Amino acid sequence: MKQKEKEGSNENLRVVIRVRPPMAREIKDGKFISTVQAAPDNQQLCIFDYHAIELVPDEELEAFVQNPANYTIHQFTFDYVYDQESTQVEVYETTAALSVDSTLQGYNSTIIAYGQTGTGKTYTMHGFSFTPNSDQLGIIPRSLHNIFTHIQMKSNSMTTFMVRASYLQIYNESISDLLRPDNQQLNIREDKKRGVFVENLSEWAVRSPPEIYQLMRRGNAKRVTASTRMNDTSSRSHAVFIITVEQIEETPEGKRARVGKLNLVDLAGSERVRVTGATGIRLEESKKINQSLSALGNVIAALTELKQPKSHIPYRDSKITRLLEDSLGGNCKTTFMAMISPAIEAFNESLSTLKFANRAKNIRNTPMVNQDQDQGALLRKYQLEIQKLKQELDERSKLPIDSMVSELEKERQKALEDKQEVMSAYEQRNRDLVQEREMRKQLEEKISALNSQMLVGGQKIEETPQFQNALEKQQKLIRQQYQEKLQELEKERQNIEEDKAQTDKYKQLLLKQRDIMIALTNRLNERDETILQLQEELDAYDKLQKELEDINQTKDSRIKQLVELLKQKDIEIPMNLELPANSFINNAKQKLLLAEMPSSKMILVADPSSNSYIQTLPQQGSYHHSSEAVTQYELKNQIDINKKLELDLKISRMEQERQKKELVSLQDQIQKYENDPTTEQAKKSVDLILNQLTKPANGNSLATVAQELQKLQKILSDKEASPKKAVLKFQQETSNLKQQEIINKLIIKPSKSNNQLNPPPNKKQKQKSIEDLWN
Numbered sequence: 129m130k131q132k133e134k135e136g137s138n139e140n141l142r143v144v145i146r147v148r149p150p151m152a153r154e155i156k157d158g159k160f161i162s163t164v165q166a167a168p169d170n171q172q173l174c175i176f177d178y179h180a181i182e183l184v185p186d187e188e189l190e191a192f193v194q195n196p197a198n199y200t201i202h203q204f205t206f207d208y209v210y211d212q213e214s215t216q217v218e219v220y221e222t223t224a225a226l227s228v229d230s231t232l233q234g235y236n237s238t239i240i241a242y243g244q245t246g247t248g249k250t251y252t253m254h255g256f257s258f259t260p261n262s263d264q265l266g267i268i269p270r271s272l273h274n275i276f277t278h279i280q281m282k283s284n285s286m287t288t289f290m291v292r293a294s295y296l297q298i299y300n301e302s303i304s305d306l307l308r309p310d311n312q313q314l315n316i317r318e319d320k321k322r323g324v325f326v327e328n329l330s331e332w333a334v335r336s337p338p339e340i341y342q343l344m345r346r347g348n349a350k351r352v353t354a355s356t357r358m359n360d361t362s363s364r365s366h367a368v369f370i371i372t373v374e375q376i377e378e379t380p381e382g383k384r385a386r387v388g389k390l391n392l393v394d395l396a397g398s399e400r401v402r403v404t405g406a407t408g409i410r411l412e413e414s415k416k417i418n419q420s421l422s423a424l425g426n427v428i429a430a431l432t433e434l435k436q437p438k439s440h441i442p443y444r445d446s447k448i449t450r451l452l453e454d455s456l457g458g459n460c461k462t463t464f465m466a467m468i469s470p471a472i473e474a475f476n477e478s479l480s481t482l483k484f485a486n487r488a489k490n491i492r493n494t495p496m497v498n499q500d501q502d503q504g505a506l507l508r509k510y511q512l513e514i515q516k517l518k519q520e521l522d523e524r525s526k527l528p529i530d531s532m533v534s535e536l537e538k539e540r541q542k543a544l545e546d547k548q549e550v551m552s553a554y555e556q557r558n559r560d561l562v563q564e565r566e567m568r569k570q571l572e573e574k575i576s577a578l579n580s581q582m583l584v585g586g587q588k589i590e591e592t593p594q595f596q597n598a599l600e601k602q603q604k605l606i607r608q609q610y611q612e613k614l615q616e617l618e619k620e621r622q623n624i625e626e627d628k629a630q631t632d633k634y635k636q637l638l639l640k641q642r643d644i645m646i647a648l649t650n651r652l653n654e655r656d657e658t659i660l661q662l663q664e665e666l667d668a669y670d671k672l673q674k675e676l677e678d679i680n681q682t683k684d685s686r687i688k689q690l691v692e693l694l695k696q697k698d699i700e701i702p703m704n705l706e707l708p709a710n711s712f713i714n715n716a717k718q719k720l721l722l723a724e725m726p727s728s729k730m731i732l733v734a735d736p737s738s739n740s741y742i743q744t745l746p747q748q749g750s751y752h753h754s755s756e757a758v759t760q761y762e763l764k765n766q767i768d769i770n771k772k773l774e775l776d777l778k779i780s781r782m783e784q785e786r787q788k789k790e791l792v793s794l795q796d797q798i799q800k801y802e803n804d805p806t807t808e809q810a811k812k813s814v815d816l817i818l819n820q821l822t823k824p825a826n827g828n829s830l831a832t833v834a835q836e837l838q839k840l841q842k843i844l845s846d847k848e849a850s851p852k853k854a855v856l857k858f859q860q861e862t863s864n865l866k867q868q869e870i871i872n873k874l875i876i877k878p879s880k881s882n883n884q885l886n887p888p889p890n891k892k893q894k895q896k897s898i899e900d901l902w903n
């Protein structure tokens with residue numbers, strides 16, 4: 129069967145077709161057989177009805193579709209046919225933009241997306257992206273963007289716009305507000321001024337595309353969708369996005385108000401239940417969807433059946449037809465967008481959609497610009513109200529508030545006579561004043577709230593010169609306050625900086641004082657140590673002296689013995705016996721000394737048989753000497769030694785005496801220093817300073833610290849001289865004494881006879897002297 133429709137398009141009712149690209153599930157083995165073909169003129173479309181194609185084996189399909197005997201062609205003409213390659217921009221610019229223009233001119237416009245589930249209705253109307261400038265943006269975001277661009281581009285700033293948006297869905301024949309979820313089960317009303325409208329539907333004043341995107345996102349999240357066989361997230365409701373654009377233009381003839389309304393309708397899928405495989409709730413939904421869609425079909429049929437009078441058009445059979453009453457045969461410029469799938473399995477649905485669209489072409493609308501002054505444009509109402517409020521504000525501003533205050537002040541003075549009475553009057557006045565101010569504030573807020581919802585042609589309200597002036601004034605004031613605040617801060621910062629420098633100075637001073645104290649303490653400690661050392665040395669000398677005395681005693685008794693012996697033998701004692709150096713006797717004398725040392729290995733033994741001493745050395749055997757010679761030598765030697773020892777003893781005692789005196793004088797000095805009241809004072813001063821510094825700094829405490837520091841410095845400079853001098857003197861003396869006198873004096877110098885009495889030599893030294901002796 130071949131069907132050719134004659135052209136029947138008109139400007140007020142446009143019908144366009146969009147063929148979506150095949151989906152993955154419709155492509156078999158990389159091959160896809162399309163049932164539709166659009167003509168290059170973008171107006172004609174053929175749909176191929178392949179006979180019993182489902183029975184043809186896959187491998188014969190290609191040959192089958194080439195044979196004209198196997199198909200019938202249905203050909204349609206529409207206002208525009210978009211094929212699979214069409215883009216969102218193309219659809220918008222060649223179709224939707226016309227509706228937007230009409231709205232901006234003050235017409236009611238409607239775009240209705242019709243078609244089977246999964247054919248791209250939601251994709252075309254919304255697009256699945258809200259990213260600005262995205263290729264995927266659908267008609268709704270593009271329309272709004274276009275409206276705002278139009279408002280901003282409009283050079284005629286004598287036009288004021290107001291844009292409002294509403295979003296509703298009809299699900300199971302119940303209307304709900306998608307932008308205010310608690311707004312459910314809304315009713316459709318009609319009045320002469322507004323025409324058909326949804327009662328209590330929220331309207332949102334919008335000023336920029338991002339605000340709209342936000343509304344759309346919010347609304348779409350609330351829309352009822354479900355997974356069907358045809359589409360993963362199929363819309364189960366009819367959704368209507370309504371954009372109202374009100375504008376007031378100031379013309380030489382007076383104000384001209386216009387209200388344009390754009391209804392963007394995304395219908396639920398038109399498929400038959402058989403195709404969707406719906407059951408249960410889904411089946412109920414489908415029934416309701418199909419009922420409303422058949423009502424739409426009936427309305428269109430009634431509208432296009434020219435014989436039927438208008439009163440019989442069944443708008444009230446469904447919510448969607450009732451709501452779209454103006455769009456269908458009324459005061460509206462309407463565009464039907466019918467979506468179809470090119471797949472063979474969708475052939476029946478596609479054909480019925482095309483037939484529906486074809487019928488719709490015959491609807492005759494009678495649109496007109498909504499510019500009736502009495503039509504109650506909200507914008508006009510707002511403007512009037514603003515004007516009224518402004519007048520009220522001006523009147524209230526004229527009230528002499530300042531003089532009222534001074535009057536109140538005078539009255540308060542008089543109140544000294546009758547306090548009670550005047551006080552109450554004063555209070556009353558005060559209350560009035562507060563009320564007055566409150567009133568003014570409220571009025572101002574109201575004006576700014578209303579202003580913020582309005583857009584002035586070519587610019588937003590905040591871009592008007594009045595607004596800019598006020599803004600600049602305010603900014604200037606803030607800048608000035610900011611500058612002052614900055615200066616104050618800078619001053620404060622400088623003060624803090626100075627305080628900090630002062631504190632640092634005090635700190636340095638304190639550190640210096642502390643170093644001096646430490647040095648002093650160290651010196652005192654050193655002095656204590658030196659005293660202890662001297663004490664020890666003295667003890668050692670005492671011990672040595674005692675030893676010397678003991679030796680002396682032994683020598684004395686020995687001399688006595690020897691003298692006794694000489695007397696017994698009648699031998700004269702020679703008084704000045706000179707012995708040659710290195711003579712045998714001299715050597716023997718040394719040997720005798722060695723014999724006294726218990727650690728020596730050389731032993732002198734009395735030999736009664738020869739009346740001599742036997743000198744024994746373990747390695748070298750024994751030697752015999754004449755006993756007389758030895759005795760004489762020993763005697764002389766002992767006398768020498770005695771004299772020497774006595775002399776040394778004397779020196780040693782003198783030295784001891786002197787050191788004792790020195791020690792006493794040093795102790796005196798220390799005592800004096802410690803008892804000095806200034807020492808105590810200095811300690812107190814340091815304590816006070818430390819105490820002040822541990823507290824948080826302030827002017828007073830810093831001054832106290834400074835004072836104390838000066839005091840301390842003075843004390844220390846006075847004090848430093850005495851202990852320092854004493855200690856230095858002491859150190860010098862002790863070191864001299866130690867190094868030169870004490871040691872030298874206490875060591876017995878060798879006599880003429882080369883006799884020596886040294887402190888006990890250590891083992892090595894001793895061995896060496898023995899070797900020297902016998903070489």
Ligand code: ADP
Nearest residue numbers: 148149244245246247248249250251252359362
């Ligand atoms: P409907 O609202 O009619 O049920 P959708 O708009 O949800 O269908 O589209 C169904 C699927 O097909 C989506 O994944 C959508 O992205 C894709 N689609 C529809 N139309 C087009 C198109 N013209 N170009 C690319 N993809 C499309």
Ligand code: MG
Nearest residue numbers: 249250362363
């Ligand atoms: Mg959809």
